[in-house]
Amino acid sequence: MGLFTKIQCKACKNEFRESKISEYGLCETCNYVALQNVVSFTEIFEDSYRIIESSKNIDTIISRYDLIIDKAETIYRGWDTFGHIKFTADEFVENSKDDKDQAIINHLNSELEKAKLKSKEAQTIASKISPFKKLKTLVEKLYRETYNKKKDIELFSQLLEAAINAIKYDDFIEKAKKFEFKGNNSKALDNYFEALYTLRTDNIEDSNQLKQIHKLEAKIRSLGGEIKDINTTLSEG
Secondary structure (H helix, E strand, O other), rough: OOOOOEEEEEOOOEEEEEEHHHOOOHHHHHHHHHHHHHHHHHHHHHHHHHHHHHHOOOHHHHHHHHHHHHHHHHHHHOOOOOOOOOOOOOHHHHHHHHHHHHHHHHHHHHHHHHHHHHHHHOHHHHHHHHHHHHHHHHHHHHHHOOOHHHHHHHHHHHHHHHHHHHHHHHHHHHHHHHHHHOOOOHHHHHHHHHHHHHHHHOOOHHHHHHHHHHHHHHHHHHHOOOOOOHHHHHHOO
């Protein structure tokens, strides 16, 4: 091409002499802006990841991932076709969303272990359940923050519900056994029924706990109790 051949800038779409177009296909003005954006985004990215790596506050971590994603959607997308970069803007945004989701999952798993420990050390049923209820509130909040891991968060929530129901179930069974030992079959039946209701209405498939259900139903019948269909019982309630 000759010295005065006109070439269109990839960014502003104006035509310039070939000598005024950079190796990235940009005019001098657009090339300067693009390079400044590269510097700006790189600083934001490195600073945010430094904070993400050092922070234990999930709100701080989430806000930094949101900042990275937002800037990737604006600054990064503006120059991803001009320079020599590892990912396209779409790939970078998706990778950042996946990283954010995984950070949330990791945080919830860590909080679950803390909740288990607190529950184990608690003395009353209410205080045993409380750590899991608090974690459920956090799960509901973080569910709204996830992109591609919502199914995982839903399963996590079901796990917490199962933990709460297990505590309630064990308490009902323990009370029922004490009343039965004291000869108070009426009170024993009340608690055995509560335990059965907990099993039949939890989020675990009945087919996965049939042995437990059948054993409990047999105990109720042995004490003179009548087993009603769960759907009938619920409609009556």
